[in-house]
Amino acid sequence: MREELIISGRMNPMIDPQLNIWHWHIPLYLFLGGLAAGILFFAALYTIQGKEKLYPAAVKRAPFITPFILVIGLLALLLDLNNKPYFWQLYTTLRLESPMSWGAWTLMVVTPISFIWCALNIREIFPSFDWKYGWLKWLESFFTKYKIAMSWVLLIFSVILGIYTGILFSAFNARPLWNTSILGPLFLASGLSTGAACIMLVSRSHAERIMFSKIDIVLIGIELFLITHMFMGFLASTQVQIDAAGLFLGGPYTAVFWVLVVFIGMILPAILEVLEINRFRVPVLIPGLLVLFGGLMFRFVIAYAGQASRWLY
Template structure:
């Protein structure tokens, strides 16, 4: 909800937001994202209603006793409970799509060398799954549940570290523009936040803490590690967006120099004849 509100406030022409939902452009990640965001909320609400009678019986009884609406509420709760498995599967599919679409959207911006990598989608997906597991640890009702999600998050952090490493290798072996863009994390302005904040505190320390709790979970340590994972997930997105905005195709003159085209034209040569 906070994310959707921030996206809406960032729109310059807020009154035209409805135009997103007049068509679905299959080739547009932004169009897919708009529809995914629209569908996520009702799907989450319906899934939450499946557990309302068992989790909050007093609230369920109060809603069921409401005049006029009580019978409708009771019917909706019964239908949601009967469809709990399909609703759970729908939420899983929408959750995966929601996690991955942001990375795919950014990777489509060819004008930003730092974003132009196919690894951003999987990286955002695994990061979203990891932060989701961390949130489940914080809200776990039993020690066994907390321990299970701690082990799951441990594996996800290892995968995320692998993807981050592959992303750096991909950038360093890419074009001169991509090498220049990734230097923001390797000695540039984002070095400290990336290595100390994200890699060290957001991934490395939680990894060590969760590995130490492989056989036995400790509530305080598990909660602390989960908070660090959530902070790391935020830092990843902040760093990727900031580094992408700091890079561009026009920053290296040996790659982009309008004066060279003017010189060719002044010499009477067609600039496209060489290609």
């Protein structure tokens, strides 16, 4: 048997803990970004299809949360930076090779639109709201006129935002667990699923809830399919990726991934949603919150396990 014993001579315990450079900020931001992308995707989609009356929660009510969660997400990103006063340097260049760069620009497109979207629907929450100033009223009518065009932009950029949350990780070939392009579609599916769950939670109409339960079941199915594919890909790949998969297949992240993310965050809410569609009385709060919890845990597990996976030499 061959044994290998590595003694690192860096001789200072302060370095290696520092290499786990990303803590709670990044997974929290990725969750909030995916959630906002999911909500805005459905809002834009049903506006384009002209189904605003059919799905009022998706088009009007749920998007009210998005500016807040995007701002909280951006604050988390800012807190994560080591050189905070220089954050504006992000917006002096656009580097397509760096997902963080075009992701920052995507947020620059999505965040203002989410604010405009809320402003246009403010009477949904405050029926007697008045903009008071003439130019604000002019702006409102201007954006109302171009609502469909704005919806198309939002539809495209919400998909980019959802995919970017995964591509951010998969661009790092130094972390074998992240270095799989399937993370892009997987994080998009998860973001759309949390978005659908959020719409379910704020919806007041039973028909709309049933519709988004169905959408969510399909999305959870896609997620489970992509997760299976991810592990098949890892196990058929190089030793470092086999080791990366091992983190979830018997390694330290096994329980937290399969129990908290896959069972409690995906399979259990899917079962509850199937029951609800089949006319069992399930309080919408339970599957909705479970999906949101699962989405958050998923980001945390991937972020932390990814930083634990590495090349050995």
